[in-house]
Amino acid sequence: xxxxxxxxxxxxxxxxxxxQIRGSGAQRTRNEAVALGVVRTDPAEPQAVRLAxxxxxxxxxLGEFQPSVVAVERVFFQVNVRTAIGVAQVAGLAMALxxxxxxxxxxxxxxxxxxxxxxxxxxxxxxxxxxxxxLLALPGPPEPADAADAAAVALCHLxxxxxxxxxxxxxxxxxx
Numbered sequence: 001x002x003x004x005x006x007x008x009x010x011x012x013x014x015x016x017x018x019x020q021i022r023g024s025g026a027q028r029t030r031n032e033a034v035a036l037g038v039v040r041t042d043p044a045e046p047q048a049v050r051l052a053x054x055x056x057x058x059x060x061x062l063g064e065f066q067p068s069v070v071a072v073e074r075v076f077f078q079v080n081v082r083t084a085i086g087v088a089q090v091a092g093l094a095m096a097l098x099x100x101x102x103x104x105x106x107x108x109x110x111x112x113x114x115x116x117x118x119x120x121x122x123x124x125x126x127x128x129x130x131x132x133x134x135l136l137a138l139p140g141p142p143e144p145a146d147a148a149d150a151a152a153v154a155l156c157h158l159x160x161x162x163x164x165x166x167x168x169x170x171x172x173x174x175x176x
Contacts, residue, residue, distance in 0.1 A: 004070045070106075
């Protein structure tokens with residue numbers, strides 16, 4: 001299963017493509033980073049041009065990796081209203097493109113992501129980057145921060161999906 005995690009932003013939109021590789025027998029299921037990066041746009045450009053650049057890059061990512069799910073960090077709160085609008089526009093664009101391609105779309109709040117990755121909803125950026133690096137068996141914390149955040153969104157979804165699968169699966173060997 002491929003999950004495309006998105007950390008939306010108009011100037012910097014992080015993306016992380018994570019593959020969940022299911023183990024068989026004694027082998028454990030593991031998550032592997034397939035692609036981590038950031039789509040950047042020039043703040044001097046008109047907003048429509050910047051959104052068009054995000055659209056083209058997101059379409060390329062969807063076409064290249066064909067994810068099963070697109071997980072997006074939910075715009076929860078921004079002090080700067082102008083920043084919040086750009087973030088929301090890019091998030092909406094990512095969700096619409098994925099839905100139009102027939103791909104499942106899920107959203108997670110920053111607190112949900114932090115809890116799933118670090119076990120604590122108040123984790124800071126450095127803690128999150130270190131945990132993402134460890135969970136993906138990377139040689140160090142991923143850079144830049146926007147890519148690490150996007151990988152965390154994808155890992156959050158994989159964690160949630162694993163719990164849901166475990167809850168739905170009948171327990172072998174258990175009798176009433």
